[in-house]
Amino acid sequence: MTTATSILTEEIIEVAGTRLEIARGGDGDPLLVLHDEMGHHGALRWHEALAANNTLHIPSHPGFGESPRMEWIMNMRDLAGWYLRALDELGLQNVNVIGFSLGGWLAAEMATMCPQQFNKMVLVGAAGIKPDIGEIFDIFLVTAEEYLDTVCLDNAAVPEFGTVRPAEPSPEQMEAWLVAREEACRLSWKPYMHYRGLPQLLGRAQSLPTLLIWGAQDGIVPVNAGEIYQQSIKGSRLEVIDNCGHRPEIEQTDEFLALVRGFLAGD
Secondary structure (H helix, E strand, O other), X not given: OEXXXXXXXXXXEEEOOEXXXXXXXEOOEEEEEEOOOOOOOOOOHHHHHHOOOEEEEEEOOOOOOOOOOOOOOOOHHHHHHHHHHHHHXXXXXXXXXXXXXXXXXXXXXXXXXXXXXXXXXXXXXXXXXXOOOOOOOOHHHOXXXXXXXXXXXXHHHOXXXXXXXXXXXXXHHHHHHHHHHHHHHHHHOOOOOEOOOHHHHHHHHOOOOEEXXXXXXXXXXXXXXXXXXXXXXXOOEEEXXXXXXXXXXXXXXXXXXXXXXHHHHOO
C-alpha cells in the first residue's frame, strides 16, 4: 500500500518480524524521525524544510497508525530493543535521529543500548525522565482532544494547530488517536512516562552529540526534565525556546529549524 502525503510517501513494509508503516521523503543524509505519543501527524512545514537537505524516515511505532501491536513489547526498553533490530534490517546505522516527547524517550533508550547507532541525536520535549521540579502531565486523565488542546502555549497563534488538532476530526482520526493513546498507556503506565534508571544509563551516550530542545512554557514535560537530560548526557546542549509549549516544531518553527539545521550541519 502506497499513498502520497505532500513530500512524504507512506507505505507498509515487512521488517523485524512485523509490518511497519513508514513515511519517507526528501533528499540528503538519512534522518530518523520518532513521533510522539499521538502518532505521526502527516507532513508539516518543518518536515518540508528539513527534507530539503535530509531524507526523512518516519516510522509509526508498533501499535500506532497502521503498524500492528507486538504483544511481547511491554515497555519502552522492549520497544527500543526491537527498533535496533529494525534499523539494522533497514540499513539505517549511524544515522541522525530526532525524537519528540515519547519518541524522544525512545531515542534516548536506544542510545543507552547502542550509542553508535546514531551520529547525532535531537530530543524535543522528551519524556523518559522524572523531573525534580514539576510533574509530567497525565495525558490519560483527559480525552485526546483535550490533551492536544494543551500542548501549545497559544493555539490561536499556531498556524498549523488545525492540522494537528482538527476542530472536527474525522472518525478515522478519532480512531487513530484512540489506538495511539492505548499503546502509549501500555508502554509507559508504570512508572508513568519515565524509567527510573534512565539518567544513570545515559552515561553510555556521553560521546553522542546531543541537542535538547524544550519550550520554556512546556506544560507536558517540564523543562527540569531537559535539565536532567543535559546533566546525564555529558556534552549535550539544552536550548529553551521562549513563548513556547510542548510543540516547538509547530509553535516556533523558524527558531526550531535554525537550531536543528545548525546542529546537524555541525554548528
